[in-house]
Amino acid sequence: xxxxxxxxxxxxxxxxxxxxxxxxxxxxxxxxxxxxxxxxxxxxxxxxxxxxxxxxxxxxxxxxxxxxxxxxxxxxxxxxxxxxxxxxxxxxxxxxxxxxxxxxxxxxxxxxxxxxxxxxxxxxxxxxxxxxxxxxxxxxxxxxxxxxxxxxxxxxxxxxxxxxxxxxxxxxxxxxxxxxxxxxxxxxxxxxxxxxxxxxxxxxxxxxxxxxxxxxxxxxxxxxxxxxxxxxxxxxxxxxxxxxxxxxxxxxxxxxxxxxxxxxxxxxxxxxxxxxxxxxxxxxxxxxxxxx
Amino acid sequence: xxxxxxxxxxxxxxxxxxxxxxxxxxxxxxxxxxxxxxxxxxxxxxxxxxxxxxxxxxxxxxxxxxxxxxxxxxxxxxxxxxxxxxxxxxxxxxxxxxxxxxxxxxxxxxxxxxxxxxxxxxxxxxxxxxxxxxxxxxxxxxxxxxxxxxxxxxxxxxxxxxxxxxxxxxxxxxxxxxxxxxxxxxxxxxxxxxxxxxxxxxxxxxxxxxxxxxxxxxxxx
Amino acid sequence: xxxxxxxxxxxxxxxxxxxxxxxxxxxxxxxxxxxxxxxxxxxxxxxxxxxxxxxxxxxxxxxxxxxxxxxxxxxxxxxxxxxxxxxxxxxxxxxxxxxxxxxxxxxxxxxxxxxxxxxxxxxxxxxxxxxxxxxxxxxxxxxxxxxxxxxxxxxxxxxxxxxxxxxxxxxxxxxxxxxxxxxxxxxxxxxxxxxxxxxxxxxxxxxxxxxxxxxxxxxxxxxxxxxxxxxxxxxxxxxxxxxxxxxxxxxxxxxxxxxxxxxxxxxxxxxxxxxxxxxx
Numbered sequence: 001x002x003x004x005x006x007x008x009x010x011x012x013x014x015x016x017x018x019x020x021x022x023x024x025x026x027x028x029x030x031x032x033x034x035x036x037x038x039x040x041x042x043x044x045x046x047x048x049x050x051x052x053x054x055x056x057x058x059x060x061x062x063x064x065x066x067x068x069x070x071x072x073x074x075x076x077x078x079x080x081x082x083x084x085x086x087x088x089x090x091x092x093x094x095x096x097x098x099x100x101x102x103x104x105x106x107x108x109x110x111x112x113x114x115x116x117x118x119x120x121x122x123x124x125x126x127x128x129x130x131x132x133x134x135x136x137x138x139x140x141x142x143x144x145x146x147x148x149x150x151x152x153x154x155x156x157x158x159x160x161x162x163x164x165x166x167x168x169x170x171x172x173x174x175x176x177x178x179x180x181x182x183x184x185x186x187x188x189x190x191x192x193x194x195x196x197x198x199x200x201x202x203x204x205x206x207x208x209x210x211x212x213x214x215x216x217x218x219x220x221x222x223x224x225x226x227x228x229x230x231x232x233x234x235x236x237x238x239x240x241x242x243x244x245x246x247x248x249x250x251x252x253x254x255x256x257x258x259x260x261x262x263x264x265x266x267x268x269x270x271x272x273x274x275x276x277x278x279x280x281x282x283x284x285x286x287x288x289x290x291x292x
Numbered sequence: 293x294x295x296x297x298x299x300x301x302x303x304x305x306x307x308x309x310x311x312x313x314x315x316x317x318x319x320x321x322x323x324x325x326x327x328x329x330x331x332x333x334x335x336x337x338x339x340x341x342x343x344x345x346x347x348x349x350x351x352x353x354x355x356x357x358x359x360x361x362x363x364x365x366x367x368x369x370x371x372x373x374x375x376x377x378x379x380x381x382x383x384x385x386x387x388x389x390x391x392x393x394x395x396x397x398x399x400x401x402x403x404x405x406x407x408x409x410x411x412x413x414x415x416x417x418x419x420x421x422x423x424x425x426x427x428x429x430x431x432x433x434x435x436x437x438x439x440x441x442x443x444x445x446x447x448x449x450x451x452x453x454x455x456x457x458x459x460x461x462x463x464x465x466x467x468x469x470x471x472x473x474x475x476x477x478x479x480x481x482x483x484x485x486x487x488x489x490x491x492x493x494x495x496x497x498x499x500x501x502x503x504x505x506x507x508x509x510x511x512x513x
Numbered sequence: 514x515x516x517x518x519x520x521x522x523x524x525x526x527x528x529x530x531x532x533x534x535x536x537x538x539x540x541x542x543x544x545x546x547x548x549x550x551x552x553x554x555x556x557x558x559x560x561x562x563x564x565x566x567x568x569x570x571x572x573x574x575x576x577x578x579x580x581x582x583x584x585x586x587x588x589x590x591x592x593x594x595x596x597x598x599x600x601x602x603x604x605x606x607x608x609x610x611x612x613x614x615x616x617x618x619x620x621x622x623x624x625x626x627x628x629x630x631x632x633x634x635x636x637x638x639x640x641x642x643x644x645x646x647x648x649x650x651x652x653x654x655x656x657x658x659x660x661x662x663x664x665x666x667x668x669x670x671x672x673x674x675x676x677x678x679x680x681x682x683x684x685x686x687x688x689x690x691x692x693x694x695x696x697x698x699x700x701x702x703x704x705x706x707x708x709x710x711x712x713x714x715x716x717x718x719x720x721x722x723x724x725x726x727x728x729x730x731x732x733x734x735x736x737x738x739x740x741x742x743x744x745x746x747x748x749x750x751x752x753x754x755x756x757x758x759x760x761x762x763x764x765x766x767x768x769x770x771x772x773x774x775x776x777x778x779x780x781x782x783x784x785x786x787x788x789x790x791x792x793x
Binding site: 298357 | 718721722724725728744747748772773776777
């Protein structure tokens with residue numbers, strides 16, 4: 001028989017602690033959202049009046065009313081496109097190799113550790129690396145190709161890590177079932193592992209592109225130009241990107257250019273959100289089919 | 293259907309039990325007929341065929357054991373297998389009694405029976421009928437029919453008492469008839485036991501249907 | 514006399530006719546195991562197993578946890594070798610041919626020895642694509658929809674899914690998913706089906722449905738089933754192998770006999786102890 005005196009429930013105190021924890025967590029959410037909301041509000045307030053077709057389709061100019069982001073927008077698109085073209089196959093391929101094919105030994109462990117470290121390297125270092133390797137050594141010049149290759153190096157660790165996690169998350173039992181049916185290793189990877197890992201891999205690519213679109217330091221190092229009145233016609237052309245253009249406008253003394261910069265930020269956010277929305281849409285379409 | 297093989301096996305077991313029952317019924321009838329008509333070859337046949345009855349009894353028991361071990365029957369299936377195991381034992385003993393009657397017939401040899409056989413064949417007919425009815429009750433899961441069997445046992449017991457008194461009277465009046473009277477007494481006794489066993493079978497049928505095992509007279513006074 | 518199997522392209526495992534080797538009245542042998550040892554690195558998982566698995570019969574492996582029954586099962590389709598450090602010694606013959614011979618390709622051989630796993634693991638694809646997977650990788654040359662229908666019928670699932678073949682397999686219930694996995698394993702028309710505790714993750718009715726399925730399938734597939742559930746082994750198998758683990762945690766075969774004998778009158782007292790639960 002249980003003696004009532006052997007337990008001291010302290011219910012009052014425990015419940016208060018629970019409530020305090022709840023309040024703390026809620027506050028964290030509020031603070032985070034509040035900061036974001038304030039930021040967006042300020043940007044919108046300043047930049048909304050400057051949103052116009054001219055902003056999108058004009059080249060930069062000394063006159064605020066005529067200044068536009070055309071070069072920057074195209075440059076950003078070119079950069080993102082080329083970066084994706086390099087990062088996705090190399091990153092996903094590396095992840096597949098490391099997860100599915102490589103045997104566990106000191107070499108693979110070394111590679112794993114270094115990939116994780118590379119993700120933390122400041123982006124300006126990549127910029128200098130790209131300058132030395134792509135612009136000068138490989139004589140690619142200050143081209144969007146060199147920029148894309150540099151950005152690839154920057155975001156590759158993100159893609160590799162996310163893809164590896166996604167591939168690791170595919171239940172081993174799917175692979176076993178496929179092998180037991182008489183599939184080769186490649187068939188198992190292609191028809192069972194990759195389709196399941198697709199949402200995770202896509203998430204990794206989204207993260208990588210989102211980072212790439214905003215990283216200004218390496219692009220400044222490569223491109224060095226902030227005032228461009230043409231769009232890239234081929235990978236070896238010079239280029240500029242949205243963050244640089246925005247930065248350029250902010251640095252001008254005229255008040256109007258601040259507004260323009262805010263408008264540019266809005267455009268940048270729209271591009272970013274569209275990219276994310278597209279990727280989330282693609283991911284959701286696949287995830288509906290993979291609901292466990 | 294789920295567990296179709298198990299249920300088929302169970303059905304086959306019951307069917308084979310019924311076959312055994314009809315073998316026992318026929319043995320009883322043949323033994324008494326042989327006694328009445330002094331047909332010694334027929335008596336010998338009954339004695340031989342009892343070996344077959346014994347073998348089938350062991351075979352059915354082994355199959356019951358096998359089904360219990362392999363299929364873990366529950367509820368009605370379990371009671372059915374348990375009932376079959378008991379009934380097969382009862383039938384085998386009933387076969388032995390029929391064999392006993394046949395042996396007595398052989399022992400009597402060329403001697404005529406002590407008196408015209410009227411009550412003994414009546415007992416035999418009743419006992420046979422009870423055997424058949426108890427097995428019909430099993431097939432139909434018919435509790436009422438089982439009760440009829442129990443009631444018939446009273447009639448058989450009454451007949452046995454009557455024959456007993458009659459034969460004892462014979463023996464008292466004329467001691468030279470003791471041997472022949474005793475033979476007939478044994479036959480009557482064997483028949484009375486057959487009827488008792490048929491009643492046991494009927495009790496098992498009630499157990500199968502209701503789950504209660506008891507003397508039928510206690511459940512349905 | 515040898516005949517090559519038709520239907521799934523050329524094969525490297527000739528099918529030997531075994532009728533002249535089997536004793537009259539006895540079921541022919543499909544798999545022969547001789548002194549099988551399995552090591553993972555330096556650890557011996559299974560030691561000295563020898564047995565003959567009969568064709569078109571259900572053979573059950575029972576025994577306490579860790580006794581190596583799943584390990585032995587996975588030797589029959591060379592899935593053990595996917596585990597790094599696994600080493601298989603001894604002989605396993607499939608229709609007289611050494612399964613581990615150099616010229617036998619494990620990928621091709623796995624189309625002849627199928628496997629069903631403990632937790633239902635259909636691919637996150639449509640029901641149709643699940644069943645067709647085995648046909649595709651093995652280069653099936655016949656009509657796909659017919660073959661898919663055939664497999665689903667054999668697995669007693671066709672009636673429930675025939676109008677929704679394009680639906681995702683994960684929408685099915687647990688019992689249905691497992692039957693789908695059985696249909697998937699049957700699509701390449703294997704001669705042997707290995708089942709590793711196929712019903713242990715299912716509810717009782719689904720379990721009985723799987724057992725009924727095993728009963729119906731064994732007329733043209735030899736089935737080997739590993740099960741924790743002794744009663745299931747008793748219900749479903751013709752022959753039972755009882756494994757145990759020794760002090761070095763190596764598994765070994767104690768007794769292999771007709772299921773009736775194992776469960777009513779086993780030869781070995783260890784078998785009796787395990788079956789009656791007097792097992793410490």
